[in-house]
Amino acid sequence: MHIHSTPKWLHRWLSGFTWHKPTDRKVLYLTFDDGPISMTEWILDVLKDYDAKATFFCVGENIMRNPHIFCRTLAEGHAVGNHTHNHLSGWKSSLKHYLANTALCCATMQKYGAVCRLFRPPYGRITARQATALRQQYELIMWDVLTCDYSPRIRPQDCLQNSIAATQKGSIVVFHDNKKADVNIRYALPRYLAHFADLGFTFECL
Numbered sequence: 001m002h003i004h005s006t007p008k009w010l011h012r013w014l015s016g017f018t019w020h021k022p023t024d025r026k027v028l029y030l031t032f033d034d035g036p037i038s039m040t041e042w043i044l045d046v047l048k049d050y051d052a053k054a055t056f057f058c059v060g061e062n063i064m065r066n067p068h069i070f071c072r073t074l075a076e077g078h079a080v081g082n083h084t085h086n087h088l089s090g091w092k093s094s095l096k097h098y099l100a101n102t103a104l105c106c107a108t109m110q111k112y113g114a115v116c117r118l119f120r121p122p123y124g125r126i127t128a129r130q131a132t133a134l135r136q137q138y139e140l141i142m143w144d145v146l147t148c149d150y151s152p153r154i155r156p157q158d159c160l161q162n163s164i165a166a167t168q169k170g171s172i173v174v175f176h177d178n179k180k181a182d183v184n185i186r187y188a189l190p191r192y193l194a195h196f197a198d199l200g201f202t203f204e205c206l
């Protein structure tokens with residue numbers, strides 16, 4: 001079974017993280033983790049079709065491999081966030097190593113003119129001390145809708161329908177620009193955008 005929405009008790013327990021943006025407006029915050037890779041260019045094309053802006057949580061080493069895609073993301077008006085340089089799990093990293101790796105990603109982002117103000121921990125795994133330290137510089141962004149697009153055990157149709165069912169006004173929605181998500185995101189993303197655009201929603205950066 002795939003859990004697509006994070007429980008309310010978790011939001012209260014982990015206050016100090018942003019899980020969604022409370023609002024009465026019909027607005028959604030799409031986020032894409034782990035790029036930039038070649039697939040990111042397809043995502044940018046799809047977003048353009050719907051006049052949608054989104055937030056990309058980038059891995060520093062992928063920015064170094066694909067700086068032109070990172071620059072295109074910025075040039076098209078999307079926001080970018082820090083997702084560590086090497087996609088580290090906070091639970092398996094010392095405080096010092098985790099902060100140094102995050103700083104390396106930030107330096108790479110700044111080299112291409114981006115601002116380091118948003119952070120999302122890979123796997124959602126971060127210790128209290130790591131979070132406290134990073135909060136000095138960053139808004140720590142989690143999510144309330146997990147599309148599970150990376151899972152090989154979910155059908156693309158279910159990825160789409162479960163994500164639609166879990167979405168509310170102000171939701172922060174996680175997709176992935178990584179190879180594991182390829183089949184599901186190519187099915188779900190355009191249909192998800194079409195569904196909510198038809199209902200009068202807009203899609204904005206964090």
Ligand SMILES: [Zn+2]
Binds near residue numbers: 087
């Ligand atoms: Zn990630």
